[in-house]
Amino acid sequence: MNCYICTAPAEYYFSKQFDRFGLDTVDYERCTACGTVYAQTLLELPEYQWQSVCENYHGSYRGSGDNPDDPNWHVRLEQQAKVLSKLADNGLLATGRPWLDYGCGEGELAGMLDTGIGQIARYDRYWKKEGYLQETDLIPGHFDMVISTSTLEHLRSRSSMDALARLVTDDGCLGLHTLVRGEIPCDPNWFYLLPVHTIFYTNRGMAQLFDQWGFLSSLYVVDARLWVWFRKPLNQLLMEKPELVSIPGWHIAEGFMAYWP
Template sequence: MKNDECIICNTKTMPYFNKERYNIPNAEELTRELVPVEFHRCPCCGFVISKTHQNLTAAQWGEINSDFHHDNENNDRKNLGFNQPPFVEQAFMIELLARNNLIDDSAILDYASGYGRLSHILKKYYGREIKCYDKYIKSLEQHYIDDLKAGSWSLVINSAMFEHILTRRDLDAVNELIAHSGALFVHTVIVEEVPQDPNWFYLDIPVHTAVHTNKSMSLLMEQWGFNSSIYSPKSKSWVLLRQNYEDIKPIVESINRELQTSWLWGKQGFMDYWKTC
């Protein structure tokens, strides 16, 4: 694949905007050798990616990731409170799906798990132990593995990684871990159209390299063989499923009646809950 081709649909991408500076605290020191950052957009599926980040060496990209996440963690995330994934709600969603047999919970992997916050909550409050993998970070408190065994995981959790990718291989590496009948749990920002704004909040993070749209995610899940999806506004997460939605719709509706709120939203194909920026 050529560097100017969309990693989702292979259409030639076009320059979208340049980001001259990052506005978050400590950004100047972290990004001194990174800016200006050139973002491109796919005119077909709307996917946006940083060409500047794509041109970094593996060592440079690894250093940026390590420096940013360690700085963020050591400052108790005071700088980026809005960027904290809703781990409590995600844990509840996973339990909700598992206990209603919407997902198989026999082999769960949290891929790109960071410091294992979600794993910690699942273990402490639900008694559920899951495996963790992260290329850059490890915590002694969680069960990390290096042997990922492709095609062996009934559920792969991917919380806040889809915005950190550089290549199509980064995405396919996640999908290849999922069993033939397995599911993918995704937390990221997905919009109808990415704002043409260098100061947009989601791209004001030095390690955020890509933004997905409803169309790009629809194409991606079709390419990977998923048929339906469920979204929870509370957990800000999707689960991509092999089942047709008509087969699971009664269960989703039953859960919402039980909780007396629309906790889950589902449809055949990608659940494009966020129709606006």
């Protein structure tokens, strides 16, 4: 295959044996240029089988308030809600225009934001609840703030990645939580290799995606494990809010903020 981000060839990296959720051996490939890693076997599954894997995996813990593969998820969501609320309070995120939580699951993060921000639109391809948006409601360029936490690592095509980015207005922002690091380890026992994770991003790959999608500056908040991507250049952000550089645990940069080594 070719890398979804930089189009360079990807080569075999390692395999992992799952033997659960209808999976056995999953092969992983690594981009020879940007280092992005792909669960090639998962990318090749027919849609009906992939949907079954997702529903069975997420159904194994949803409703319990606990995810054994991500025990800190609720604390992290609370931190993410605090960051987004603070950015809205100081005017860096507009609250008078539509927000969307894309891949929202049960809608916990959106629920934390509803009171302070206003009603947050919710969408999830595999988890449907009353009031959630349908595919036809996802209008390109309609949402001033698109939140996508724990979603990018589940996508299976470049077109689905681009569809997410296209939802953001020309002057809007994108909030992301996914794992990004300097290199993806060649280790089948690595904790992040879950049955539903398809793409593993490097700093190099994410920086290219950031540029391709037309963003100019970014903020990373360590406690929340959250990036916020802006279409404003860094000097404009700092002119509006110079205090951004002095908040402990907040890291801001021109281009993609590559925090993790």
